[in-house]
Amino acid sequence: MSYKAKFRVWRGEGGEGRLEDFTVEVNEGEVVLDIIHRLQATQAPDLAVRWNCKAGKCGSCSMEINGKPRLGCMTRMSTFTEDETITVTPMRTFPVIKDLVTDVSFNYQKAREIPSFTPPADVKPGEYRMQQIDVERSQEFRKCIECFMCNNVCHVIRDHEENKPGFAGPRFLMRIAELDMHPYDVVDRKDAAQEEHGLGYCNITKCCTEVCPEHIKITDNALIPMKERVVDRKYDPLVWLGNKIFKRSGSKS
Amino acid sequence: MTQTAADSPARRQRAQIKERTLRTDQWWRYPLVTFIIFTAFLVYATWAIFDMDYFVSPYHAPFASPCLATSCPEEARLFGLAPFGDWYTWPPGILILGLPAGFRFTCYYYRKAYYRGFWLSPPACAVGEPHRTYTGESRFPLILQNVHRYFFYAAIVIGLILAYDAVLALVHKPAGLGTWILIANAILINLYTLSCHSCRHITAGRLTHFSRHPVRYKAWTVVSKLNAKHQELALVSMFSVMGADLYVRLVAKGIVSFPFA
Ligand code: SF4
Ligand code: SF4
Ligand code: FES
Ligand code: FES
Numbered sequence: 001m002s003y004k005a006k007f008r009v010w011r012g013e014g015g016e017g018r019l020e021d022f023t024v025e026v027n028e029g030e031v032v033l034d035i036i037h038r039l040q041a042t043q044a045p046d047l048a049v050r051w052n053c054k055a056g057k058c059g060s061c062s063m064e065i066n067g068k069p070r071l072g073c074m075t076r077m078s079t080f081t082e083d084e085t086i087t088v089t090p091m092r093t094f095p096v097i098k099d100l101v102t103d104v105s106f107n108y109q110k111a112r113e114i115p116s117f118t119p120p121a122d123v124k125p126g127e128y129r130m131q132q133i134d135v136e137r138s139q140e141f142r143k144c145i146e147c148f149m150c151n152n153v154c155h156v157i158r159d160h161e162e163n164k165p166g167f168a169g170p171r172f173l174m175r176i177a178e179l180d181m182h183p184y185d186v187v188d189r190k191d192a193a194q195e196e197h198g199l200g201y202c203n204i205t206k207c208c209t210e211v212c213p214e215h216i217k218i219t220d221n222a223l224i225p226m227k228e229r230v231v232d233r234k235y236d237p238l239v240w241l242g243n244k245i246f247k248r249s250g251s252k253s
Numbered sequence: 254m255t256q257t258a259a260d261s262p263a264r265r266q267r268a269q270i271k272e273r274t275l276r277t278d279q280w281w282r283y284p285l286v287t288f289i290i291f292t293a294f295l296v297y298a299t300w301a302i303f304d305m306d307y308f309v310s311p312y313h314a315p316f317a318s319p320c321l322a323t324s325c326p327e328e329a330r331l332f333g334l335a336p337f338g339d340w341y342t343w344p345p346g347i348l349i350l351g352l353p354a355g356f357r358f359t360c361y362y363y364r365k366a367y368y369r370g371f372w373l374s375p376p377a378c379a380v381g382e383p384h385r386t387y388t389g390e391s392r393f394p395l396i397l398q399n400v401h402r403y404f405f406y407a408a409i410v411i412g413l414i415l416a417y418d419a420v421l422a423l424v425h426k427p428a429g430l431g432t433w434i435l436i437a438n439a440i441l442i443n444l445y446t447l448s449c450h451s452c453r454h455i456t457a458g459r460l461t462h463f464s465r466h467p468v469r470y471k472a473w474t475v476v477s478k479l480n481a482k483h484q485e486l487a488l489v490s491m492f493s494v495m496g497a498d499l500y501v502r503l504v505a506k507g508i509v510s511f512p513f514a
């Protein structure tokens with residue numbers, strides 16, 4: 001059950017490069033990453049690709065397959081027809097190191113810019129008492145494997161390099177939402193979400209959700225709820241008034 | 254600006270690929286279909302606002318309900334009241350249409366759909382958008398989308414009025430086809446309203462301790478289930494309101510007339 005498939009793989013260093021054509025053997029049950037490895041083993045020994053687990057859990061093998069951000073190790077060859085040419089390129093939003101390997105440090109930079117989990121000063125580790133229903137919501141976001149395909153596909157930075165300094169990307173706006181929903185986190189994250197991390201740039205067009213290999217409902221469960229929290233804080237006079245009258249802190253109820 | 258889009262040094266470090274997208278599927282279908290459906294809806298709504306055949310006892314066309322002026326037939330007035338008095342002689346729909354229109358215009362689902370289908374920002378995932386710069390909803394005018402929850406409050410009222418109209422029709426003409434069309438429409442409109450993201454936030458989404466508010470948490474769970482179907486409800490209720498409105502007008506014009514119309 002093997003056949004010869006036509007592949008076009010982007011090769012180059014820095015930004016310079018081109019799509020190279022290959023004809024390569026495909027066997028039953030294989031995934032795109034297997035084919036890339038076969039190219040390495042047979043025709044292109046210096047082809048660079050980042051991978052690790054081959055099980056969809058390490059988030060290393062993010063690439064674009066026929067124009068769509070996908071995990072190479074989770075994209076089955078059986079989803080393509082035998083006469084189809086399969087185009088494989090690196091993620092387009094990040095600088096290329098070589099071939100399919102991109103420099104994703106943008107994402108680590110953004111991760112560092114978000115203040116970490118901050119429990120109340122008088123609660124010591126080991127004293128946290130949380131009910132399952134209070135943490136359930138943010139547990140969905142913990143499924144993230146940091147493949148950064150959501151940040152890669154987001155048009156805010158994919159199409160506009162100049163927005164990178166002011167926009168954390170869906171991955172890290174989701175991190176802010178996770179912490180803001182956390183019952184033991186005391187940092188107020190609403191103003192910063194809007195003003196420093198660029199939540200307002202997101203126009204909820206849901207591409208992050210479409211590409212997430214963990215099927216996290218990033219837009220519905222993290223970004224939109226976070227936008228609503230920001231409205232409470234910044235744009236809703238009634239909530240503001242209610243907080244004044246009832247002397248609620250407004251942030252954690 | 255030193256770092257502008259296509260030619261900044263940082264941008265040049267990315268894989269230089271000229272094609273706007275390498276997608277091979279029919280990614281243009283979603284924006285195209287959205288564009289066609291929404292345009293059709295806008296054309297219909299524009300016509301319906303100015304069409305005066307909005308009432309035929311006991312049916313009230315949803316686009317013109319509630320009717321708040323004396324120019325409405327006595328029976329069509331909400332609770333028999335006409336707070337806008339005689340001076341108002343334009344079609345009654347104009348008075349209230351801003352509320353449901355604003356609700357849908359600022360709805361998170363509709364925003365997604367028209368940003369993609371009309372503004373092409375982006376037309377589809379991993380397809381380059383045509384605009385040179387982008388600030389999204391971070392500043393005027395799109396920052397105004399944040400008023401959505403106020404339209405939600407208004408939509409609750411409108412939803413109740415449509416339900417009331419449907420009940421009136423049921424009381425006066427239980428066997429009428431129009432009655433059941435109005436009932437179906439009222440149910441769909443109210444489900445759409447309840448599935449709103451702002452509604453989800455208001456029930457309990459804004460809390461951090463669900464466990465301290467069991468009733469609100471319960472409500473949130475129900476709204477969350479509906480919310481997962483928000484896009485579907487938005488579309489189905491759009492068709493139902495258009496269909497119900499057209500049906501009432503056709504009956505009012507005598508174009509549809511059979512014993513159980
Ligand atoms: S929903 Fe928002 S964050 Fe996600 S891809 Fe679209 S614009 Fe980016
Ligand atoms: S949220 Fe999903 S798409 Fe984004 S980095 Fe995590 S796993 Fe990848
Ligand atoms: S190699 Fe680990 S996710 Fe693909
Ligand atoms: S009605 Fe769609 S989000 Fe509120």
